Amino acid sequence: MKVEKLVEIIGAEFYTGVPDSQLKALCNYLMNTYGIDKNHHIIAANEGNCAALAAGYHLATGKIPVVYMQNSGEGNIINPVASLLNDKVYAIPMIFIVGWRGEPGIHDEPQHIYQGKVTIKLLEDMDIESFIIGENTDNEDVREAMESFRSVLAKGKQVAFVIRKGGLSYDGIVNYENENSMFREEIIQHIVKVSGEDPIISTTGKASRELFETRVANNQSHKYDFLTVGSMGHSSSIALGVAINKPETRVWCVDGDGAMLMHMGSMAVIGANAPKNLIHIVINNSAHETVGGMPTVASKIDIIAIAKACGYPYAVCVDNFEKLDVEMKAAKERHELSLIEVKCSIGARNNLGRPTTTALENKQNFMEYLGFF
Template sequence: MQVSVFIEQLKRVGASHFVGVPDSQLKALCNYLYKNCGISPDHIIAANEGNCTALAAGYYLATGKVPVVYMQNSGLGNVVNPIASLLNDRVYGIPCVFVIGWRGEPGLKDEPQHVFQGAVTLDLLKVMDVASFVVRKDTTEQELAVKTAEFQPLLAAGKSVAFVVAKEALTYDEKVSFKNDFTMTREEVIRHVTAVSGEDPIVSTTGKASRELFEIRVQNGQPHKYDFLTVGSMGHSSSIALGIALSKPHTKVWCIDGDGAALMHMGALAVIGSQHPRNLVHIVINNGAHESVGGLPTVANHARLADVARACGYGNIKVVSALEELDESLKEAKDAGALTFIETKTAIGSRADLGRPTTSAMENRDSFMEYLKELR
């Protein structure tokens, strides 16, 4: 189904305000919105899905119009609270249309972090009293229109509804490309980090960063035991690294983070700063984009992340945009006895042949834990 047809059905319930977190399953929708609305009051890319839902609630309170929140189903965990304690018709009765990319749909092969989430997606919506309809590749415009008409009285009664979008259900023919003016690539940054970190443990964030780290280890002939690949739980890799650093105070611990992930749960920076572990190096690879799910922009280039880290209590702060600056900062961080934050300004893009880890999440956990046991 062409995404324009889907948008027209949303307009039938008065929905014209969109806020979301990009998702590869919703790439057609995301690209359509960016092409037609840009980033504007009518289309906001928020920090996390709970943030989206609260923004949508504010829009409804101010206008009386139904908002649309889009996300990957992995983000449902971030919206349970605002759906249950803000939107629900036994609280404020604020209607919202959710458009949810269905990763890990039962019966379809997907990455391990999506399997359980995919299996419980429809049940979770039901428990939260959100009526849902699955949009599939063969869903007709008439079927969608019938369901939209069924949803209208629910929305009018202050309830929320969800369109769960299956793989390849929405299409968009126009090409949308994203780029910036920086020259360092994320893969180059990670390669330089592994060169300096040596055998120190690394926690890497969700998406392409972990995929690139895995392949760099293969290319270097190194074992994967040094790395914890946070394949899910976007925004939590820095907290995982903090937990390790506090438990292994004599071991240098490195966190390879992304700008979208750092924004998603920015409160982690304050917690890290309050604990000020002298053995933690927090590297945020900032390309200003949600690249792993399509490339739409984040607000990281408006946030001055390094200043946020400084205000949160990080002791050693660097911002770099060239490999020479990066190497100098990494070597200093390796030897420093201070909580370090390095923001790297990088280009958008990755290798077309970038693969995925060939070991399971459980295997990654076990080898990493065994390695940590060897360290002081």
């Protein structure tokens, strides 16, 4: 289905969401049509943030907003849907567009399998009526579904269009880029070299894939790394849990700007606990690159000031490899909680692979290396 037709059928004036590769057609259409425009389109930090923002839009305008997300974000909207939007509370109507990763019968990565299985059930449990759009869904069927949804929305309820792989298409092209010169994979190669045999917890997406392939290229074991292949935004909290319980072990967290923003409160918890053995690296390309390259707000905020305000004793920003190496070596010797923001370009190898070990194997090997078994 052409994304332009879906937008026309829905007839909404305001969209907010967290980008998803399954919804790349919609994301690119919105970027080409509106860009980032507070009156029409905002990319928020996480899906719950989107739902609340959309609720505010409805309260101020009386109009029905659209929230888009990957199905992994359903967990983040449960609280606002159940305790804010629900028709037994404030009865705020909303249209969700959900990318269906891990659909049963469709091959996908392990972090999507269970989420894909329960995608529709979670919507049903939240009393959200849904309609599934696939590659061959007829426009008139979508139009009829939307007409049916209007009576549901009029009651202060929420509805959802669930998008299968290939369900939406768009002929427009959007080029996402920035002015930074450092490539993420090279940054990770430098981190691996300096960290030595220290454990690394890496964030969701291409960063973990590049860390895995760096180990392969170096003929190194994967036991040093915990790859946070799902659970976006939580790698720094995992790293905090490891660092607190292994105080004699230096722990590195390789984070991304989108992930950091998604659950930024974790930085306050890290700063308050201030483990002396944790080095938090935020690779900042100001983009949700793994799912297409749509922008985050990381180019408009001061991550170093935020880290220091959260209690990090040391925080610095670097934009070249010489400074990066100097700061990482200093952090390794400092024995103090440190954050290094690394300005990064947008882009990755076209032939970038995926981990060939299972998630359970990754966990087992990592825990054995930490000395649990």
